[in-house]
Amino acid sequence: MSSAVTSGVAIAANPWLAQPARIAALTQEVAGVATYHLRFVDPEVNAAYRFRAGQFNMIYLPGVGEVAIGVSTGGVRTGGVAGPTPRTDAAAAEGPTWDHTVRVAGQVTTALSRLGVGGTLGLRGPYGSVWPLDEFVGKDVLLVAGGTGLASLRSAIYELLNNRDRYASVRLLYGARSPDTLLYASEYPAWIDAGMEIQTTVDRAAAGWTGPVGVVPQLQSRLRPWAPERTAMICCGPEVMIRFAVRAALARGLNERQIWVSMERNMQCAVGLCGHCQLGPQMICKTGPVVRLDAIEPYLAVEGL
Amino acid sequence: MADQAATCEAFAAELPRWIAKGDFQSLIDRLWELGYRVIGPTIIQSAIGYDELRRVDELPRGWTEQQSAGSYRLVQRSDGAWFGFNVGPHSWKRYLFPPQSVVARAERQGDWWQLHDVPDDEPAFAFLGVRACELAAIAIQDRVFLNEHHTDPTYQRRRERALLIAVNCTQAAPTCFCTSMGTGPQCSAGFDLAITETADGFTLEVGSERGAAVIEGLPIRQATADESAVAETERARAEEQISKRLDTTDIRNLLLGNLDHARWDDVARRCLSCTNCTLVCPTCFCHSVTDVTALDDGSIDRVRQWDSCFNAQFSYIHGGVIRADVRARYRQWLTHKLASWIDQFETSGCVGCGRCITWCPVGIDLTEEVAAIREVPS
Numbered sequence A: 001m002s003s004a005v006t007s008g009v010a011i012a013a014n015p016w017l018a019q020p021a022r023i024a025a026l027t028q029e030v031a032g033v034a035t036y037h038l039r040f041v042d043p044e045v046n047a048a049y050r051f052r053a054g055q056f057n058m059i060y061l062p063g064v065g066e067v068a069i070g071v072s073t074g075g076v077r078t079g080g081v082a083g084p085t086p087r088t089d090a091a092a093a094e095g096p097t098w099d100h101t102v103r104v105a106g107q108v109t110t111a112l113s114r115l116g117v118g119g120t121l122g123l124r125g126p127y128g129s130v131w132p133l134d135e136f137v138g139k140d141v142l143l144v145a146g147g148t149g150l151a152s153l154r155s156a157i158y159e160l161l162n163n164r165d166r167y168a169s170v171r172l173l174y175g176a177r178s179p180d181t182l183l184y185a186s187e188y189p190a191w192i193d194a195g196m197e198i199q200t201t202v203d204r205a206a207a208g209w210t211g212p213v214g215v216v217p218q219l220q221s222r223l224r225p226w227a228p229e230r231t232a233m234i235c236c237g238p239e240v241m242i243r244f245a246v247r248a249a250l251a252r253g254l255n256e257r258q259i260w261v262s263m264e265r266n267m268q269c270a271v272g273l274c275g276h277c278q279l280g281p282q283m284i285c286k287t288g289p290v291v292r293l294d295a296i297e298p299y300l301a302v303e304g305l
Numbered sequence B: 001m002a003d004q005a006a007t008c009e010a011f012a013a014e015l016p017r018w019i020a021k022g023d024f025q026s027l028i029d030r031l032w033e034l035g036y037r038v039i040g041p042t043i044i045q046s047a048i049g050y051d052e053l054r055r056v057d058e059l060p061r062g063w064t065e066q067q068s069a070g071s072y073r074l075v076q077r078s079d080g081a082w083f084g085f086n087v088g089p090h091s092w093k094r095y096l097f098p099p100q101s102v103v104a105r106a107e108r109q110g111d112w113w114q115l116h117d118v119p120d121d122e123p124a125f126a127f128l129g130v131r132a133c134e135l136a137a138i139a140i141q142d143r144v145f146l147n148e149h150h151t152d153p154t155y156q157r158r159r160e161r162a163l164l165i166a167v168n169c170t171q172a173a174p175t176c177f178c179t180s181m182g183t184g185p186q187c188s189a190g191f192d193l194a195i196t197e198t199a200d201g202f203t204l205e206v207g208s209e210r211g212a213a214v215i216e217g218l219p220i221r222q223a224t225a226d227e228s229a230v231a232e233t234e235r236a237r238a239e240e241q242i243s244k245r246l247d248t249t250d251i252r253n254l255l256l257g258n259l260d261h262a263r264w265d266d267v268a269r270r271c272l273s274c275t276n277c278t279l280v281c282p283t284c285f286c287h288s289v290t291d292v293t294a295l296d297d298g299s300i301d302r303v304r305q306w307d308s309c310f311n312a313q314f315s316y317i318h319g320g321v322i323r324a325d326v327r328a329r330y331r332q333w334l335t336h337k338l339a340s341w342i343d344q345f346e347t348s349g350c351v352g353c354g355r356c357i358t359w360c361p362v363g364i365d366l367t368e369e370v371a372a373i374r375e376v377p378s
């Protein structure tokens, strides 16, 4: 009768088992921001890993903790736009790297910034929703980013540009604090060559800056040509910036089903469980990070939600 | 668990059985023999909590509690009833989703860290004395921990092996409002066995094959019509005594449509952000994971601990806290529990057990907060 106690049901795999990964290369982007080109220690795990633009991984530093970081690009790129990764990594033959652009902002990212090439960490993922690029075919795709929010759009940018002929236009409006904090600036020429229009703006100009000074929504209001009915907008940046960018887009005739945003929240478990990442009814790690505006619009304006 | 509900229905047609109080120890003995770790109500630090139980005299026989907003007191009963109380500060959550557990262990391997499972060696639980509202709370946590997005291995292992012996309430506290939430006071599904206490014994319903197997050969017979009728009267008393109400009509939209209501400022002036309500809540599941380094071998445990949306650090992100004031935190708790929980899990997060009312040091009553918002929506 002791069988009453045992259960035949298979117990689920443990989601907390991050896989060991190594920093294969490191790119210092702007002050306080670096891109880590990571490769799983186990070649099979590395070869099998897949993600889609918009998703994130949990980076684990033993003894310190975990942090959710978007996959900013990565994987084997075949043809199309040259990969953005400056491959100082002599061992590129070891397989693709998975790139994470990280701003030093807390304990985990500070500890990460002290690791150099060859350093090891834990990686689990990918998690979260994706930029629905397939829905944008034939449309004017508008990317709106602020600060390090551009990192969340980078893999989408490469995917859009690698299939550039599927979209009517691909335009990026990007704002940063100052010219020297514009992320991925060295990649812009390649993006432009591949058929993307880029407008940048800064809060504070510096010597030699000839571009506009101001915030991204100002670029939005001046954007021409403008065909709201066939535009899809994707947006990432600080929450305040998202609010204003969304307002500017709605004012120019987009509706809530044409706008997708990627939200930043405290994500601990990444599986819709720990409760840390909620925004109104949404658990950002489960239904997000990419959400269509109509799902969160009523909550975006509420302070402290 | 759908299959459990289905088996319950299959067994519902059967007539109740009867176990005399003098024979009840044999049930507990049987559970231990079968390898279960029996957990049941017992007096812990001037309150009725849940702990390991081996003998019937460890039950809070002859005791009851007086509960009201912000207050809980044990008092002696005149009738010596064994289960003549409702719910205390503990819930079964502490066994299925322990306050602290190791989710993974990191060990050095060459120049990297390998993460391993840490096997949960807890034996199967037999929960004795699960109230209707608590069965509902377990069903809600099933949706949280065992869903298509995610299955939590610790919860799953403990939950699937646990035997649930429910007890029907024969009284209700002034803080109980299960009738408003549609969860009680009568246990209708989700149990393996369910008992109703009368003066000399218990009527017993079998809710699953597992429950039927457990009682095989014990001194249990069919209940007489009289015994069944007395049990029915006892159960009816609980329902009659329930006085607290929560109007749940369109509650999701009521709360999410009033995020700037003045009542949030009002409650923020009273709330101490002490986290009590979230810790006693049988469905709150928020947690944090931190690393603890072992002093001997340098391995690192990833330790999961209950957390609370009332902790300031809870909404921490990149050097800042999103919900910096108590107003935002109380609002997060209440709107999550009663409104956005519905979006996330297709059920309310509240079962009407009233624990958060009793254990709030300043006596905040969520039913009153909702009523105030309903009275004058903004």
Ligand code: SF4
Binding pocket: B086, B087, B131, B132, B133, B134, B169, B171, B172, B173, B176, B177, B178, B179, B183, B184, B185, B186, B238, B351, B352, B353, B354
């Ligand atoms: S809320 Fe209902 S089921 Fe729960 S203890 Fe009170 S009367 Fe019993």
Ligand code: SF4
Binding pocket: B270, B271, B272, B273, B274, B275, B276, B277, B278, B310, B356, B359, B360, B361, B362, B363, B364
């Ligand atoms: S509502 Fe009461 S129990 Fe909950 S945090 Fe506020 S003071 Fe504490």
